[in-house]
Amino acid sequence: MSKEFPRFSRRRALQAAAVGVVALGLLLWWLLPLGEKPPSGTIVFSTGTPRGVYQEYGERLRNEMGTDMPGLKVKLLNSAGSQENVERVATGRADFTIAAADAVAAYELRHGVGAGRLRGVARLYDDYVHLIVPRGSDIRNVADLRHKRVATGLPDSGVRLIAERVLRAAGMDPQKDVTAEADGIDTGPARLQQGKIDAFFWSGGLPTKGLAALAKDGAFRFVPIGDDIITRLHGQGEESRYYRATNIPESAYPAVQQGLPVPTIAVSNVLMTRTDVDPRLTEWVTRTVINSRDGIGRHVHSAQLVDLRTAIYTDPLPLQEGARRYYRSMKP
Numbered sequence: 179m180s181k182e183f184p185r186f187s188r189r190r191a192l193q194a195a196a197v198g199v200v201a202l203g204l205l206l207w208w209l210l211p212l213g214e215k216p217p218s219g220t221i222v223f224s225t226g227t228p229r230g231v232y233q234e235y236g237e238r239l240r241n242e243m244g245t246d247m248p249g250l251k252v253k254l255l256n257s258a259g260s261q262e263n264v265e266r267v268a269t270g271r272a273d274f275t276i277a278a279a280d281a282v283a284a285y286e287l288r289h290g291v292g293a294g295r296l297r298g299v300a301r302l303y304d305d306y307v308h309l310i311v312p313r314g315s316d317i318r319n320v321a322d323l324r325h326k327r328v329a330t331g332l333p334d335s336g337v338r339l340i341a342e343r344v345l346r347a348a349g350m351d352p353q354k355d356v357t358a359e360a361d362g363i364d365t366g367p368a369r370l371q372q373g374k375i376d377a378f379f380w381s382g383g384l385p386t387k388g389l390a391a392l393a394k395d396g397a398f399r400f401v402p403i404g405d406d407i408i409t410r411l412h413g414q415g416e417e418s419r420y421y422r423a424t425n426i427p428e429s430a431y432p433a434v435q436q437g438l439p440v441p442t443i444a445v446s447n448v449l450m451t452r453t454d455v456d457p458r459l460t461e462w463v464t465r466t467v468i469n470s471r472d473g474i475g476r477h478v479h480s481a482q483l484v485d486l487r488t489a490i491y492t493d494p495l496p497l498q499e500g501a502r503r504y505y506r507s508m509k510p
Contacts, residue, residue: 214458217459217462219250220251221274222252222274223253223274224257224263225237225263225276226258226263227257228364229386231382234387234477235302235474235481236254238470238473239467242473243466246469255272257275258362259331259336260282261281264277264290264296267296268295270292273452274450276447277336277447277450278381278420279493280339282296287417295453297497297499297501298492298498299467299497300490301447303481306383307381308379308386308442309401311376311398312370312373313399315399317376319404320347323345323348324350325357326356327375328341328345328357329361329378330345330378331362332361332362340379341379343414344379344411344443347407363382367391370392383478384479385430399434400440400442402441405423408443421443422445424444425439425442455498458500459500460500461501468484490505
């Protein structure tokens with residue numbers, strides 16, 4: 179048989195509920211920048227090629243921004259990759275994008291239009307250079323690419339930039355010593371299987387889903403890019419300092435690597451914008467990027483590497499004011 183609660187108990191319960199509401203409000207005020215309404219309007223986000231990591235990350239980040247900022251419409255634009263992305267943001271054709279640090283530095287060094295307006299939002303994850311050949315190929319190192327049909331990436335892509343530098347570091351002229359083909363991750367794997375190219379370069383996060391089907395069949399293998407190539411790369415120019423020696427870990431493509439890491443090159447990716455983009459919007463975008471790491475990371479493995487402690491290092495770009503506000507607010 180139920181008993182009626184004493185009046186003082188009901189009163190205390192109401193008081194506790196009121197305190198809880200106030201506490202929740204304060205928590206939301208702290209979590210949401212300045213306790214304000216989310217930004218609204220329309221922005222353009224330049225991504226990358228279909229089946230590439232930029233494209234998938236951009237699609238999932240758009241979904242997360244839609245949850246945090248319901249009034250914000252995010253238009254995604256496919257692109258050739260890093261070089262085109264940098265130019266689009268610098269010239270105002272896009273508001274946000276992802277680009278590799280070497281492509282950003284190259285644009286700044288050649289004084290591209292609007293280069294001085296570029297600003298960083300967050301360091302995201304690293305791209306790894308993949309040099310891929312058929313399993314039975316006689317290509318064992320970069321020098322063996324001479325006189326071969328090599329996909330060096332789309333024009334204005336980050337892949338093209340780094341592939342040509344790697345070929346030069348191996349003593350080759352990319353226009354004369356190889357037959358260069360303009361394939362990206364969307365077409366390169368199929369053309370390799372069909373025997374239309376002998377090798378292709380790709381630079382992207384690990385693992386790249388565009389290689390997943392090919393990797394399951396073990397139909398290709400990786401050509402190592404050794405320390406000697408990286409040493410020569412560092413002598414090519416200021417932007418080459420963003421390359422570092424690393425390994426594709428054995429867990430990235432298990433059927434292909436068979437427990438062995440592959441020596442290669444890595445370069446960091448930066449989420450970027452411009453000085454004239456609303457700092458309040460950038461603050462919210464930065465917050466979404468950091469808070470969505472685990473959610474996006476369940477689908478895009480590279481996103482798991484986004485970290486608040488390293489996100490502020492957006493070299494060669496200084497932080498945009500809105501991003502700076504966010505990181506300052508998160509200091510203990």
